[in-house]
Amino acid sequence: MAIVVTEACNGCRYTECVAVCPAGCFHADERMVYIDPATCIECRACIPVCPVQAIYDEEDLPGALSGWVEINATRAPLLPAVEEKLPPLKAGAA
Amino acid sequence: MRAPRVAIVGSGPSAFYAAEELLKAGVLVDMIERLPTPFGLVRSGVAPDHPKIKAITAAFEKILAAPGLAFYGNVEVGRDLDVRELAELYDGLVLACGASADAPLGIDGEELPGSLGAGAFVGWYNGHPDHRGLAVPLGAERAVVVGNGNVALDVARLLLSPPERLAATDIAADAAAALAASRVREVHLLGRRGPVQASFTPAELRELSRLEGIAVRVAPEDLELDPACQIELDMPHADNARKTMKLLCEIAAAPPRPAARRLHLHFRAVPAALLGRGAVEGIRIARTVLEGPPARRTASPTGETFDLACGLVVRSTGFRAPPLPGVPGDARSGRVPNRDGRVTLSGRVLPGLYVTGWMKRGPSGVIGTNRPCGQETARAVIADLAGRPVRSDPGFRLDALLAGRRIAFVDREGWRRIDACERALGAEAGKPRQKLVDPAALLAAARGRAEAAAVP
Numbered sequence: 123m124a125i126v127v128t129e130a131c132n133g134c135r136y137t138e139c140v141a142v143c144p145a146g147c148f149h150a151d152e153r154m155v156y157i158d159p160a161t162c163i164e165c166r167a168c169i170p171v172c173p174v175q176a177i178y179d180e181e182d183l184p185g186a187l188s189g190w191v192e193i194n195a196t197r198a199p200l201l202p203a204v205e206e207k208l209p210p211l212k213a214g215a216a
Numbered sequence: 217m218r219a220p221r222v223a224i225v226g227s228g229p230s231a232f233y234a235a236e237e238l239l240k241a242g243v244l245v246d247m248i249e250r251l252p253t254p255f256g257l258v259r260s261g262v263a264p265d266h267p268k269i270k271a272i273t274a275a276f277e278k279i280l281a282a283p284g285l286a287f288y289g290n291v292e293v294g295r296d297l298d299v300r301e302l303a304e305l306y307d308g309l310v311l312a313c314g315a316s317a318d319a320p321l322g323i324d325g326e327e328l329p330g331s332l333g334a335g336a337f338v339g340w341y342n343g344h345p346d347h348r349g350l351a352v353p354l355g356a357e358r359a360v361v362v363g364n365g366n367v368a369l370d371v372a373r374l375l376l377s378p379p380e381r382l383a384a385t386d387i388a389a390d391a392a393a394a395l396a397a398s399r400v401r402e403v404h405l406l407g408r409r410g411p412v413q414a415s416f417t418p419a420e421l422r423e424l425s426r427l428e429g430i431a432v433r434v435a436p437e438d439l440e441l442d443p444a445c446q447i448e449l450d451m452p453h454a455d456n457a458r459k460t461m462k463l464l465c466e467i468a469a470a471p472p473r474p475a476a477r478r479l480h481l482h483f484r485a486v487p488a489a490l491l492g493r494g495a496v497e498g499i500r501i502a503r504t505v506l507e508g509p510p511a512r513r514t515a516s517p518t519g520e521t522f523d524l525a526c527g528l529v530v531r532s533t534g535f536r537a538p539p540l541p542g543v544p545g546d547a548r549s550g551r552v553p554n555r556d557g558r559v560t561l562s563g564r565v566l567p568g569l570y571v572t573g574w575m576k577r578g579p580s581g582v583i584g585t586n587r588p589c590g591q592e593t594a595r596a597v598i599a600d601l602a603g604r605p606v607r608s609d610p611g612f613r614l615d616a617l618l619a620g621r622r623i624a625f626v627d628r629e630g631w632r633r634i635d636a637c638e639r640a641l642g643a644e645a646g647k648p649r650q651k652l653v654d655p656a657a658l659l660a661a662a663r664g665r666a667e668a669a670a671v672p
Binding site: 141142143144145146163164165166167168169170175179181182 | 229233268269271272275417419422453455456459581582583584585586587588
């Protein structure tokens with residue numbers, strides 16, 4: 123079962139997740155991050171550290187967000203990997 | 217300017233993340249490992265039926281291949297080298313030796329045969345050379361696991377798994393054979409506090425609750441919450457507890473189905489004594505009541521007890537870092553006292569000595585927890601080295617020192633040969649890997665000798 127980043131990350135991109143990811147499986151565009159399911163080891167370290175609860179275990183994904191499984195799987199491999207924390211996009215974000 | 221040299225003792229996740237950060241800063245790293253094989257608990261702790269998590273070794277292999285890093289396996293600090301001399305030889309010494317000692321329960325009967333620490337049991341099924349040939353009595357129908365963390369659930373799952381579930385994993389061959397002949401069909405898991413305080417993750421519980429042929433059971437009264445536990449469950453950061461509680465309520469509400477293999481979860485239950493003459497024959501369990509404010513609840517025995525017959529008790533109530541000569545310890549916490557990874561003695565920093573991983577923060581967290589942990593320690597090392605002349609002797613080479621002491625170490629190439637040998641043996645058996653568990657076989661494989669294949 124994949125771990126997926128969802129809509130709440132869009133325009134926010136705190137990247138706390140990137141700092142704890144042991145596998146370097148996060149990829150980013152200018153709006154948000156995505157998880158590459160091919161390299162994610164499903165350790166779930168990223169889920170509790172997201173300040174906006176954007177990351178879900180596919181098991182717990184609300185129905186309205188189910189499309190994000192496919193979006194993560196297709197977007198991530200096309201984008202550069204991020205292994206270090208990036209400045210958040212939201213003004214005033216920590 | 218000449219590059220500083222740092223030694224890291226241990227080669228588990230925190231060691232690799234510290235190494236990665238040091239290498240990025242241009243520091244040379246010698247990684248010293250007691251076993252002939254690297255990767256710590258990823259090799260000997262992560263359960264064999266969790267191959268996805270073991271895939272993290274691909275990231276560690278990349279770090280291991282870095283030109284600035286040298287691997288010295290089969291070298292034990294405290295036996296072949298000591299902490300004081302390493303601290304002299306290097307510009308910094310990072311201890312990442314883990315917490316391999318099982319925390320004791322402190323109850324009567326704990327030393328009986330049939331009472332095992334989870335570290336030993338997990339090491340046994342994962343082919344850790346220290347635990348090969350462990351006597352694991354599997355002749356009785358019932359076993360008890362004490363503890364409420366993910367390790368306790370791993371132990372319960374392995375004890376209850378039908379042999380075909382484990383056939384295509386890298387489980388140690390002798391453990392696979394023993395478990396295939398096991399008569400254990402019922403495991404009881406004891407948590408001293410309530411379901412809200414359970415430290416296993418909902419994902420691990422969910423996995424167990426879905427396994428074919430295994431029924432998970434919990435008494436509805438064990439899930440009743442007092443007002444303080446209800447407040448704790450409603451706290452903002454209690455997402456995992458809420459998921460776990462929801463899952464437990466579903467399990468309790470499901471109509472009981474007959475199953476050949478059963479896991480019973482007990483909450484507010486602690487072992488009071490292990491019973492038996494000459495070996496474990498049962499366990500006395502004391503009921504507890506929770507006291508104290510939300511998020512700081514403690515369990516005290518109520519005086520009510522009950523006995524269960526069983527032939528095996530596995531204690532999974534935490535781990536401690538074994539004492540290492542020359543390094544301050546804290547017997548109570550089982551950690552090495554430190555500030556951001558700098559080792560302290562009576563609150564004072566000991567220059568040049570650092571710690572990371574379970575030795576630094578205690579036995580908790582997932583693999584990802586080790587990345588910030590190792591990085592924090594590495595950054596402390598780098599900050600302390602900045603602006604200081606490099607002290608280590610440019611002519612010093614650890615391989616020469618070890619050769620002088622006639623210590624046969626396993627280098628990166630040696631590990632590659634072990635790895636290739638184990639994968640080849642695994643391929644013949646339809647498994648990702650067949651671990652070598654005998655140190656002599658591991659060393660033979662490291663030298664590329666064919667006889668390794670004959671003694672798994």
